[in-house]
Amino acid sequence: MPDSNPASHKRIRLGMVGGGQGAFIGAVHRMAARLDDQFTLVAGALSSDPARTALSAAELGIAPDRAYANFEAMAAAEAARPDGIEAVAIVTPNHLHVAPAMAFLKAGIHVICDKPLALNLEEAQSLAAVARTSKKLFILTHNYTGHPMVRQARSMVAQGLLGDIRVVNAEYVQDWLTQNIEASGQKQADWRTDPARSGAGGAVGDIGTHAFNLLCFVTGLQPQSLCAELSRFVPGRRLDDDVQILLRFEGGARGMLWASQVAPGNENALRLRVYGSKGGLEWSQEEPNHLWFTPFGEPKRLLTRAGAGAGPDAARVSRIPAGHPEGYLEAFATIYAEAAKAIRAAERGEAKPDDVLYPTIEDGLAGMRFITAAVASSAAGGVWQPFPEV
Amino acid sequence: MPDSNPASHKRIRLGMVGGGQGAFIGAVHRMAARLDDQFTLVAGALSSDPARTALSAAELGIAPDRAYANFEAMAAAEAARPDGIEAVAIVTPNHLHVAPAMAFLKAGIHVICDKPLALNLEEAQSLAAVARTSKKLFILTHNYTGHPMVRQARSMVAQGLLGDIRVVNAEYVQDWLTQNIEASGQKQADWRTDPARSGAGGAVGDIGTHAFNLLCFVTGLQPQSLCAELSRFVPGRRLDDDVQILLRFEGGARGMLWASQVAPGNENALRLRVYGSKGGLEWSQEEPNHLWFTPFGEPKRLLTRAGAGAGPDAARVSRIPAGHPEGYLEAFATIYAEAAKAIRAAERGEAKPDDVLYPTIEDGLAGMRFITAAVASSAAGGVWQPFPEV
Amino acid sequence: MPDSNPASHKRIRLGMVGGGQGAFIGAVHRMAARLDDQFTLVAGALSSDPARTALSAAELGIAPDRAYANFEAMAAAEAARPDGIEAVAIVTPNHLHVAPAMAFLKAGIHVICDKPLALNLEEAQSLAAVARTSKKLFILTHNYTGHPMVRQARSMVAQGLLGDIRVVNAEYVQDWLTQNIEASGQKQADWRTDPARSGAGGAVGDIGTHAFNLLCFVTGLQPQSLCAELSRFVPGRRLDDDVQILLRFEGGARGMLWASQVAPGNENALRLRVYGSKGGLEWSQEEPNHLWFTPFGEPKRLLTRAGAGAGPDAARVSRIPAGHPEGYLEAFATIYAEAAKAIRAAERGEAKPDDVLYPTIEDGLAGMRFITAAVASSAAGGVWQPFPEV
């Protein structure tokens, strides 16, 4: 992945909604956007608090006249400028994804949006209707799909190296909500445990959707129905902090998915295991440069990013040699780099290059169907629930 | 664990039902019985094939007159001898556990029996009725409970170091039945995939019960109900080769249990994770000398068998210094060593020493309840099913 | 580590010597410089080939008039511009470090230079003489010192948590030179195996110096003498591809250092182990977010970046939460971020903030003393050789 910029290194002008001082994911988006030098951040509606907006903009080198009070003003003003933003990153809590996304798409600005897509399925559908017909792109930052060895895994499944997929196991296990830290106002915990800002899903939405997306991205399986048990273990918590799910897929594959935020000792243990009639794969987010490939009846093989056994789909999105670990930010940056390629193609009036890959509005809808089905299943006592049609 | 024998080193006279040439688990029981030098094998009904019986007995140094054609003959003859066996190991397939177990108990001989307990719950209950009133002991070889670090884990949960248990995750994952090897007559696969000899559960009975037993042994949780999905992935297979289960426990804890025999790359991946309000534990059978302890908010700690952090319950059943791995046979041998202590106490008319610990008829019943509930849940389409009363 | 820029986000203007198309380390420096948004690349003497210079500059968005034919021209022109570069990154092979470094320092421009410092000790000393008296900073990119858990390790040793250091073991093991790829002109191998461009050390200079620097950085030990065995295993190779060293330190500590480029299966296995009278530490570059801490007589502890047990020195240079791996580029970026802080302080006429930490000209000299001693020891048949005075 060269850091070269065709077209005389014209960086894509980027705006940001959310991501003011103290935000975690906003800073991540900015580092991701910078790493491969395809974007330049020039505008923002960074906070609902005017003072914080001004301060954040100054820190980030955004000109005062492009530090907006809200996304509506930003969309209108930037659309009107000859040097207005070409793309916007939406890094707000879940309840503030759909409205700005719609506004910017309608203003002719590409959208890069955090996940999960929306507060609920209806909202998501309304956005999907807009996005599907828009000439502008909608990119969802399911960032783990940016990892080279996740690409490798997907490619190996697609090539049939695992045979027919039979069993999948996805986990996303954390411990940071083991205690009621939202009570003390911890910013990240505060909105994630609030139904008004997170939607009906807690752990299932925040991290369960990542595990579900990863599972689908790698295997290509189509989910049919699920049986979910959502729990709130921490007294006073308003949303699930642990979710355990059985999954049925078209074609007969079966799966388990576990997401937890109350499992002490687990930091960010996103892990995927896939088993087919011919072999298996195992990938773990905390060791992202490795991929176990276990062809049945042969020794286990440890494939490494940029090492022997890693193919072109991994190489395309790999920056440095084998053994020099790439991590979370690099994978996130790959979503931005892929977005940049697609945006440049779109601006040239061309279709997205075949090998460019990023999560779309359809992945966002799939995530919302997953949350919706899981919440419904659990609410009904843990019954099998079909994935809602959209 | 000294290899000393009080009472002038009088080894316990042991007989064996099953375990003729070519058997896997019979040989394991014999090595386990030998390791700590508490037993001497002197009689056997090793095979239903007379020729194999004779040959096996010769190989094992069993006198020809104590190589019996069947367990009935053995029970009768040994009970009548002044130097008759004091204990019998039953190492036959599942359908041949209950009848010999009853026969030997009734003949006044202690029983060490392989798992799962029986072909079905009814059979199991009939044995339980006998065992509960017998003066002789019934020991079930859920061998993984013999591992020092499993004892350590159980002890730490009991001491409250994890706080209230919230979430448990148990897995037992293998790959040896990825293909239809029973079709070619592979002896181990043959009976395990045959309902007539295995019972209604395939993977759920053969290895799921181990995972379930381990989970209960360590946590002390009481299961309430489960929702199970049993699958037969290999064409032509007659019993489940993969089972995925959600579990509810008294007190509100939730769990997942996955057992598979069709997950390429997994050899014998029995693994337990337990999370409470104060901390977590993780143990894996393939690295049995290690136990992760993760008190919330503190660095993860790797406890090692006989090393720093391992307490008296682990030390009691540990033979060699830290860093010298003990394995599968050692843990199995601990079941025999514990059995020997209990048998000696019983023979002295004493109660079992408090610290001596082995799986009993009640654990066997619990396993049968688990199989029964899982099969019923899955047969009904994956509905929550209470654990049957017994 | 916020991505904020005091002083109205005035990025430091950066030039680059070397790093034209196809270069590995040049691209790494650029990504590192971008990640935390403290630098902007505006000038370069990117290649000795004019065509490649022009193309590379265009790709990188460097204006044509600031794409120089050579570093001398660049130093002169940039020093004369009001908007000239404030710092330069030197990313050429070893034989082209000293001359440009001197030129830019003399031109009043801060220098960020790749390692090892120079072609030989004499050259290094001449540069040191200049750097020590310069008002401009000299920063050497021993990038592994940028890892949070390396900072953590250093801090723990300094706090005395390991007691008196007794034994250290440093390794840097690779396999990419297992075959004679320089014969086929592979660019990275070509110059690294050429004494004219690498100096007298092959593996010992290229990666041995990293291991040595890491060892000294973490432990603070002062090396006294060494006994080295340099080998050239690949037929036709002109420099060592494997080096094995015994080390004596002031105060009595003893160490081993092994660097190899011919150990199949090793990608970039830089690893440090430190043992003292009270405890031990272990860190591995391929899992940089982890640090084992093993206080004697207590359970082993796995400290994690941004997790429990990681202190302020790690937190200072950590960007994202625990469990989200940071990697090679992040650590490299930290050298740039630290450089930026020091440069900004210097420009304000202030001393370097106490907590800001980066390798200096003295570390570069130490590395050259190490190479020199190792080459001399081996040439004399593997005799103990004192570290040369400088």
Added chain:
Amino acid sequence: MPDSNPASHKRIRLGMVGGGQGAFIGAVHRMAARLDDQFTLVAGALSSDPARTALSAAELGIAPDRAYANFEAMAAAEAARPDGIEAVAIVTPNHLHVAPAMAFLKAGIHVICDKPLALNLEEAQSLAAVARTSKKLFILTHNYTGHPMVRQARSMVAQGLLGDIRVVNAEYVQDWLTQNIEASGQKQADWRTDPARSGAGGAVGDIGTHAFNLLCFVTGLQPQSLCAELSRFVPGRRLDDDVQILLRFEGGARGMLWASQVAPGNENALRLRVYGSKGGLEWSQEEPNHLWFTPFGEPKRLLTRAGAGAGPDAARVSRIPAGHPEGYLEAFATIYAEAAKAIRAAERGEAKPDDVLYPTIEDGLAGMRFITAAVASSAAGGVWQPFPEV
């Protein structure tokens, strides 16, 4: 490895010298001898203390008249009995290996002896002279050669799968002597740190010889010379507790060997890495069922005991299926099982079967040459020292 006994299960009658109450290695030898049911312990000179001798014998089921006061009496009496011992296990400290070994060989009794072979090279040579001409076998318990995956490694090197061996790295790292526990009389530490009972080598003899033996066993390399640094880090210690060695082999291979007993956090970290022109191998005693095989340019492969990729040499000495870990005792038992096969062949007047493999007097001599050279090298200030001729 069946537990069958041809010849009507005639167990080999075994005696033991040393191994009374409280001994570590004696108990290990007994468990090892029992596991595969080829030996029966019937006589012993278990302790120099008559009371402990009697007690130990009683505990072990040794008849009082075969519990001897010393090895001379035992050798004489047992040689005279028609049912006298056929083999003896010598499990005393180093200074008490040679005399009993000679006595039993001369009495026509096979010898199984702990390592290192002797107190010094002269003693070792005198024993070798006897052993080489004796009709009875001498087996040295370098137990780590019994591990299936060590056999596998040896076989792969011999087959040329690694190409020409270039670099080897052997380590045996412990922490149990981090403090001066010999001062408090800890039995294991007491004699191991006493030159009168251990010989001139401390760590180098106790564990360094294991690492050296393993290295030679797997690679078949012939050592030429070494350069050693022996250290005594713990105040008051009389023998080295850490040793760091460079090694030269015939044919040009180079190696490092590190043994330490003062590296906190290491329990019994014996590890071997071997690299050749075509590939590498890595094995670690604490995970003995695994072997990494890294053919150059291909993905790393994890071979497992009894799993895919493990060949007949591993299978011969493997007892249970893949994924069921075998450990320290099993490998030790394999030395006994191999000894039994060789003893039975010898008793039939046959040569040792080709595939039967155990360490011999020559390995013992090699170990003594290693200790001798290392001690001499270090005493001379760390100069290269040839391996002494024998």
